Amino acid sequence: MIRRLVVALALCLPLPALAADPASAQSGLDALLKQVQDAAGQNARLNAEREQRFLRDKNQQAALVQKAEADLAAAKARADAVRARFAANQKEIAELKAQLQARAGDYVQVQGAVKEAAGAFRAIASESLISAQLPERAATLDALADRDGYAPVADLERFWYDLQFELTESGRIARFKAPVIDAGGARAEREVLRIGSFSAFSDGRYLVFDPQAGALAELTRQPARHWRSLAADYVEAKDGVQPMMIDPSHGSLLAQEALRPSLRERIDQGGVIAYVIIVIGFAGAVLALWQLVYLLRVGARVRGQLADIGHPRADNPLGRVLAAFKGDPAQGIGNAEVLELRLSEAILREIPALERFQPLLRLIIAAGPLLGLVGTVTGMIITFQVIQEQGAGDPRLMAGGISQAMITTVLGLGVAVPMLFVNAILSARSRVLVQILDEQSAGLLARHIETGEGGDASA
Structure with missing residues (x-):
């Protein structure tokens, strides 16, 4: 390197x-x-x-x-x-x-039974009026019904107390203060009178228990007036037995009863034809009552005249017929014929007053069902029109036309049938009075012919 x-x-x-x-x-x-x-x-x-x-x-x-x-x-x-x-x-x-598990033995079955009983009682208590007095028991029932393990002894004792309280209060009448929700949604503390677990009312208005709000609430639509009067009378009563409407279904029957239309609402369902039938029926009833009173009064006076046939009075038809030839100087057969004509004329003058309003009542009797039939046809036309536009899936859409058809029919028959009986009574009363006039005039004429003399026919 x-x-x-x-x-x-x-x-x-x-x-x-x-x-x-x-x-x-x-x-x-x-x-x-x-x-x-x-x-x-x-x-x-x-x-x-x-x-x-x-x-x-x-x-x-x-x-x-x-x-x-x-x-x-x-x-x-x-x-x-x-x-x-x-x-x-x-x-x-x-x-x-x-x-x-070996030591617990039946405790597992007991826990299952407790959960089942708590769930069933929770469903009952959610609609019970007694829950308004014990609003805190809902939490205890929820804990028992939803618990997976063994429930504490305190919760079981509380559950037993709630069951016993429900059983005891179901047969007791109680007054207590509780929050009440009125029809407008406002909540206020009011005095409540509860009859067992069946009915509760305050200020003469029926209440139901609202589980969502946890308080008593007034029915949005109250039952008919006579049912509300029962509630008011019960509140005012201090002792003794009082009639009262109870609802074992916790408000369902009360709600159904409240949905029933009143008389005014039923008439409104019939429309204009219903009011026409009512006006005609009312007019016929007034005229019939007036004529019936008149016939009863005339009948009483005629019976009084029969008791004193020798002294005719002008306040009754029989007296006026008898006075038609009083002091007549007629003699012989020819004069008898004149007397008969005078008697017939006097009777004919009295008949219109005795049979007054009967033709009009017969017209009302015939017109009532016909007007009802008109309303029936009109209602069915409305029903078929709704079916054509909306279909027949919802029967409530057809209720208006069907109600009009049925209400007008009922009103027409309701006017015609009573008028038929009233007209029969008036006809019978007038026939009785006309028969009395015919009998007395015939007897008077026979006596006049038998005597063959003039002078006072009543002597």
């Missing part, structure tokens, strides 16, 4: 200088040789240092490798020990679980 360096340096020197001054060239070579020797010595020292440093690093690496192998062996030993301990613990846990 040194030889190569010398040759390289020699080649690097300028050739003219060597040729011109051999002495200088020799000294330069010596200097160069010396430099080469110094560089070689320095390189040798560097190489020696590098070798020593490499040997040191090699020894350190070997020591580190040995240490790492020792640490790995120790870690493997610890891991094996941990695995062995873990396996032993798992085995011990399995043995303990087996011992626990």
Whole structure:
């Protein structure tokens, strides 16, 4: 290697200088040789240092490798020990679980029964009116129904108390203060009267339990007025037995009852034709009642006149008929014929007042069902139009036309049938009075013919 360096340096020197001054060239070579020797010595020292440093690093690496192998062996030993301990613990846990199940016996079935009972009672309590008095029991029931492990004894005792409270309060009438949500959504503290778990009301309005709000709420649509009056009377009553509407379905039946339309709403469903039928029926009822009162009053006066036939009075038809020929000087057969004509004329004058309004009532009787039929046809037209536009998938869309058809039919028959009976009564009463007039006039005429004399026919 040194030889190569010398040759390289020699080649690097300028050739003219060597040729011109051999002495200088020799000294330069010596200097160069010396430099080469110094560089070689320095390189040798560097190489020696590098070798020593490499040997040191090699020894350190070997020591580190040995240490790492020792640490790995120790870690493997610890891991094996941990695995062995873990396996032993798992085995011990399995043995303990087996011992626990063996010792628990029926406790597992008891826990399943508790969860099932708590879930079933939670569904009942979520709709029960009694929950308004115990709003905190929902958390206890949720914990029991959703718990995976064994329930604490305190929770089981609380669950038993809730069951007993529900059973006891179901047969008790209670008054208490509770938050109530009105129909507008406002919440206020009010006095509530609860009848078992069936009905609750405040201020004469029926309440149901809202599980989402956790409070009592008024029915958005209250039942009919007579049901609300029962609630008001029950609140005011202090003792004794009072009728009351109860709902075993926790509000479902009350809601269905509240959805029933009132009389005014049913009439509105019938439309204009329904109001026309009602107006006609009301007018017929007023006229029929007026005529019935008139006939009853006239009948009483006629019976009074029959008791005193010799003194005719002008306040009744019979008295006016008898007075038609009083003091008549007629004699003989011809005069009897004149008397008969006068009696017939007097009776004919009385008949219109006795049979008043009967033709109009017969017209109303005939027109009521016909108007109802018109409403029926109109309602069916509306129903078919809805079916054509919306289809027959939702029956509620057709309810309007069907309601109009049925309501008008019912109203038409409801007007015609009572009017038919009333008109029959009026006809019967008027026929009885006309028959009395005919009988008395015929008897009067017969007596006049038998006597064959003029003068006072009533003598």
